[in-house]
Amino acid sequence: MKKLLLLLLLLTIKITVHADWIRINQLGYTPAGSKVAVWCSKEQNAPAYFELVDAHSGKVVLKSKANAAAGSYGPFTQTCRLNFSGFHTPGLYYLQTGKTRSATFPISNTVYKGAADFCLRYMRQQRSGFNPFLKDSCHTHDGFPVYSPDTTFVPVSGGWHDASDYLQYATTSANATWHLLAAYRDFPGAFTDTLRANGLPGSNGTADVLDEAKWGLEWLLKMYPQDDRMYNQIGDDRDHQGMRIPRQDTNFYGRGLQRPVYLCTGKPQGLMKYQNRSTGIASTAGKFSSCFALGARLLADTMLAHKALAAYQLGIAYPGVCQTAPGRSPYFYEEDNWTDDMELASASLGNIQDAWSFAEQEPVTPWLGKDTARHYQWYPFINPGHAELARQLKGAQRDTLIQYYKRGIERVWRKASGNAFHRGIPFIWCSNNLTTAFAIQCYWYRQLSGDQSYLELEQASFDWLFGCNPWGTSMVYGLPANGDTPADPHSSLSHLKNYPLDGGLVDGPVYTNIFKNLIGIQLQDADEYADFQSSLAVYHDDFGDYSTNEPTMDGTAVLIYLLAAQESATRTITQGGITRGDSSLKNISLVFTAHEFAEGLPSIAKALEQQKVKASFFFTGKCYATPAFQPYIRKLYQQGHYLGPHSDQHLLYCDWKKRDSLLVTQQQFSVDIHTNLAKMRALGIDTSQVRYFIPPYEWWNNSIAEWSAAEGLQIVSFTPGTGSNADYTYPEMVAAYKSNADVYRSVKRFGNLNGVILLIHAGTDPRRKEKFYTLLPKLISELKKEGYQFKKIDELLQ
Incomplete structure (x- = not known):
């Protein structure tokens, strides 16, 4: 179908010359996230403005200046960035500059929902042993040991095929297993349970991602049968003898259906023309150890805990790298670093002193900032050990790791x-894997430091994978479903059987000079991306190009972690207002509002001071101007709490039943807000840094959100369902009344409070005799015991 569309496109090009394009993230964008597209052209004139258009109505909803022209890149003579991050309203849109328009895309909190689970399909399709996609078994005769004192059969069937060939490596499989385990640990809410452990339909009470990680763990255990004996690889490049379905593997190695299983010896290996440059075992042993240690914690498995320590000790005994073994061709995984693997292992085992020593030996992963590297030379492309260790440290050492x-x-x-x-990112082989890993390093840095400086770079790396690249294509098979994604990958399953490779991340573009010097590449069809190839880099959606269009198991597993982070980290946006922060972090923001009642300020201030917690306060102009409240407001400001506006006269902005129906004009809104801010300044409060605003009655609509943005304010409000905001009710309200006990239960029953904005009133009508704010010490203490940290609103949303 894609090739037919190409022919139609070529016919169209003969009639209409197309010189400009707008590249987007085809998955879409989140309302609160970084939202940037790239305009690119084969002409010189860059646009001054761009427009964001509602795809349903055709209405221009945003007109904004384009960024300064950024010059040539790849096939384009001129490019520039189109930044529409300030637009938050969910919907379906497209961008346009003059006569050039992008494909449509969503802005929604659900753009990443289910994406991580979708990519798990490819992992299951790569299973060796029993394969649930094929509903068949393969490679059940693995294998016969080489470089080993063992002379008999070694039972190592299982695990995953590495890519489109059927080789299996501990190096990549352990990295994949660790990322799957870490994805489950860090973002459990991103995954579902629809399959049994064998990958066939049926819930088994375990998240599918954990089932997949266990599949990897079980194979790694087979590859480590004794504490002093570890295997690194099944098969070698004698495998590369034509395309076939896995169960059709035949006698390539002279031992019937058995394949060679390579022992980790710490010395160079290669049974045929070429050899690797191995110097030790630690790079593989460290990866085994970190997987077993994390698996032991998640599964409460004492045997995994034993194996984690044994593997670690093997790495200590044999420092150095254990590279994969080549055969008839010179290609292998040329991993040259190992202290990163041992740092992750020691951090996973809680061995802080050793982990710190290893961390100092490789502060920065060497390829970062370089133009090139050998194939998998600095694997696994970033150092997860820094993040694992930083989470266990405080003070200067933690700060040092973050700075690395x-x-x-x-x-x-x-x-x-x-x-x-x-x-x-350099365009070396598997550049998409490097891109994915780098985006995760940016994510971990942001989570550990709170520094947002590189958010746009982080998002640009992610956007690249889903279409914001010169070729305008997603690099993940079938994601999104209606997008331009790989259709003719280098795979026997798709080439011979037309099976979909759902969720598989392909290798990605390579330098043109690398492509021209690779062995055995022959494109099969006309190049649909011919207009976008350049002397810099190429990408081909063509079965014949194994360098740019072959899916990889380890790259896909790392992407699963990144997609789970994206799905879990999205803020919740309601009518342009933020109602929840990052739901992947155990942070809560306490916010207090007040208008005419604020008798609780002394009690609240005392509780926060005793608990050493900072909070956020949003008062109306009337409250700020009330003499009885002013001493306490000044004290809150001096203590470093966040103070913001709540409107001057507590106006009702929109109808309760028809939310789109406004009850104020923009001028009335603006005057009221500025009056509120002026009364803050009259108390000595610096409003130049005030960015957040809670609307009166916590009731607003998209128009109010846009008016707020025009005033430099972002609307925030309580997280729906928490129930603490009902603490203003009193018994005369009958059914609407909520007692302190009712409110407390509502908060506790909410469950996962990650990123929640918990609103409490600083004062209530005298008819409410019991005051919920008096329970603050108890509530804060209990939530602290559950591991929650309390953040001011600007810290929660930074």
Whole structure:
């Protein structure tokens, strides 16, 4: 179908010359996230403005200046960035500049929903042993040991095929297993349970991602049968003898259906023409150990805990790298670093001193900021050990690890800042894997430091994978369903059987000079991306190109972590207002509002001071101007709490039943807000840094949100369902009344309070005799015991 569409496109091009394009993230954008597209052209004139258009109505909803022209990149003579991050309203849109328009895309909190689970399909399709996609078994005779004192059969059937060939490596499989385990640990809400452990339909009470991780763990255990004996690889490049379905593997190795299983010896290996440069075992042993340690914690498995320690000790005994073994061709995974693997292992085992020592030996992953590297030379492309160790440290050492991440990111940024795609990743083999890993390093840095400086770079790396690249294509098979995604990957399953490779991340573009020098590449069809190839880099959606269009198991597993982070980290936006922060972090923001009643301020201030907690207060102009409240307001400000506006006269902005129906004009709104801010300044409060605003009655609509943005304010409000906002009710309200006990239960029953904005009134009508704010010490203490941290609203949403 894609090739037919190409022919139709070529016919159209003969009639209409097309010189400009707008590249977007085809998955879409979240309302609160970074939202940038790239305009690119084969002409010189960059647009001054761009427009965001509602795809249903055709109405222009935003007209904004384009960023400064960024110059040539790849096939384009001129490029620039189109930043519409300030627009938050969900919907379906497209961008246009003059006569050029993008494809349609959604802005929604659900654009990433289910994406991580979707990519798990490819992992199951790559299973060796029993394969649930094929409903068949393969490679059940693995294998016979080489470089080993063992002379008998080694039972190692299982695991995943590495890519479109059927080789299996502990190096990549362990990295994949760790990322799947970490994705489940860090973002359990991103995954569902629709399959049994064997991958066939049927819930088994375990998230599917954990089932997949366990599949990897079980194979790694087979590859480590004794504490002093670890295997690294099944098969070698004798596998590359034509396309076939897995169960059709035949006698390539002279031992019937058995394949060779390579022992980790710490010395160079290669049974045929070529050899690797192995110097030790630690790179593989460290990966085994970190997987077993994390698996032991998640599964409460004492045997995994034993194996984690044994593997770690093996790495200590044999420092150095354990590279994969080549055969008839010179290609292998040329991993040259190992202290990163041992740092992750020691951090996972809680061995802080050793982990710190290893961390100092490789502060920055060496490829970051470089133009090239050998194939998988600095694997697994970033150092997860820094993040795992930083989470266990405080003070200067923690800050040092965070700075290690920042140094690597800054090296990439120095290259990326010079082009419109913010591309600073070298176009070496598996460049998409490097891109995915780098986006995760940016994410971990942001989570650990709170620094948002590289958010746009982080998002640009993610956007690149889903279409914001010169070729305008997603690099993930079938994602999104209606997008331009790989259709002719280098895979026997799709090439021979037309099976979909749902969720598989392909290798990605390579330098043109690399492509021209690779062995055995022959494109099969006309190049639909011919207009976008350049002397810089190429990408081909063609079965014949194994360098750019072959899906990889390990790259897909790492992407699953990134997609789960994206789905879990999205803020909740309601009518342009933020009602919940990052739901992947155990942070809560306490916010207090007041208008005519604020008798609770002394009690609240005392409780926060005793608990050493900072909160946020939003008062009306009337409250700020009330002499009885002013001493306490000044004290809150001096203590470092966040103070913001709540309107001057507590206006009702829109109808209760018809939310779109406004009850104030924009001028009335503006005057009221500025009056509120002026009364804050009269108390000595610096309003130049005030960014957040809670509307009166916590009731607003998209128009109010847009008016707020025009005043430099972002609407925030309580997280629906928490129920603490009902603490203003009194018994005369009958059914609407909620007692303190009712409110407390509502908060506790909410469950996962990650990112929640918990609103409490600083004062209530005298008819309410019991005051919920008196329960603050108890509530804060209990939530602290559950691991929650309390953040001011600007910290929660930074």
